[in-house]
Amino acid sequence: MDLYLASASPRRRELLAQLGVTFERITAPVDETPLLDEDPHGYVLRLARAKAQAGWLAVLAQERDPRPVLAADTTVVLDGGILGKPDDAGHAHAMLKRLSGSTHVVLTALAVAEQDRVETVLSESRVTFAVLTDAQIAAYVASGEPLDKAGAYGIQGRAGLFVTRLDGSYTGVMGLPLYETAALLARYGLGALA
Numbered sequence: 001m002d003l004y005l006a007s008a009s010p011r012r013r014e015l016l017a018q019l020g021v022t023f024e025r026i027t028a029p030v031d032e033t034p035l036l037d038e039d040p041h042g043y044v045l046r047l048a049r050a051k052a053q054a055g056w057l058a059v060l061a062q063e064r065d066p067r068p069v070l071a072a073d074t075t076v077v078l079d080g081g082i083l084g085k086p087d088d089a090g091h092a093h094a095m096l097k098r099l100s101g102s103t104h105v106v107l108t109a110l111a112v113a114e115q116d117r118v119e120t121v122l123s124e125s126r127v128t129f130a131v132l133t134d135a136q137i138a139a140y141v142a143s144g145e146p147l148d149k150a151g152a153y154g155i156q157g158r159a160g161l162f163v164t165r166l167d168g169s170y171t172g173v174m175g176l177p178l179y180e181t182a183a184l185l186a187r188y189g190l191g192a193l194a
């Protein structure tokens with residue numbers, strides 16, 4: 001086994017499997033509340049780092065085989081403000097209305113922790129949405145897809161057709177940028193780029 005993935009996200013598990021590394025999941029919950037006036041880059045990097053470090057502590061506490069721990073955090077940024085996961089359907093509707101007809105940034109930070117060492121990488125993409133009607137937004141919210149996703153959408157699902165332009169990493173928008181993940185793992189001697 002090469003490493004642990006400290007993530008409850010099924011998407012991250014599927015994406016990491018594409019890199020051909022062997023891994024096990026480890027769970028270690030982290031408080032995702034932004035700090036007062038925290039800027040989006042600092043926020044995602046802090047959370048990815050905290051998730052990886054919490055995962056490493058869980059490896060030690062559970063006396064599991066000591067291997068590096070990978071974690072990630074994804075957030076949507078609109079006009080400099082952080083859009084996290086929606087609280088409920090109404091919140092999801094309001095977020096999608098704001099994303100309609102405009103361009104936002106998706107940040108995914110990655111971190112790998114092992115003993116005292118933590119290294120991070122940031123993937124940044126620009127995503128443009130078509131103008132969405134209220135009926136389109138309502139139908140999408142009713143599908144349930146937005147609720148566990150930053151910015152209330154998943155590019156890999158039914159919201160794929162809202163996107164008129166993507167400048168960056170498709171897998172980064174989904175939550176685990178493959179190139180950056182491979183490059184980061186290589187620094188630990190793991191994966192195809194090592």
Ligand SMILES: Cc1cn([C@H]2C[C@H](O)[C@@H](COP(=O)(O)OP(=O)(O)OP(=O)(O)O)O2)c(=O)[nH]c1=O
Binds near residue numbers: 074085150175
């Ligand atoms: C923008 C966007 C986000 N997302 C998802 C990726 C992340 O799972 C989620 C952002 O929440 P995160 O807090 O990054 O991750 P998570 O809570 O789902 O999982 P964990 O912390 O255990 O690793 O939004 C998509 O699946 N598609 C998209 O297009």
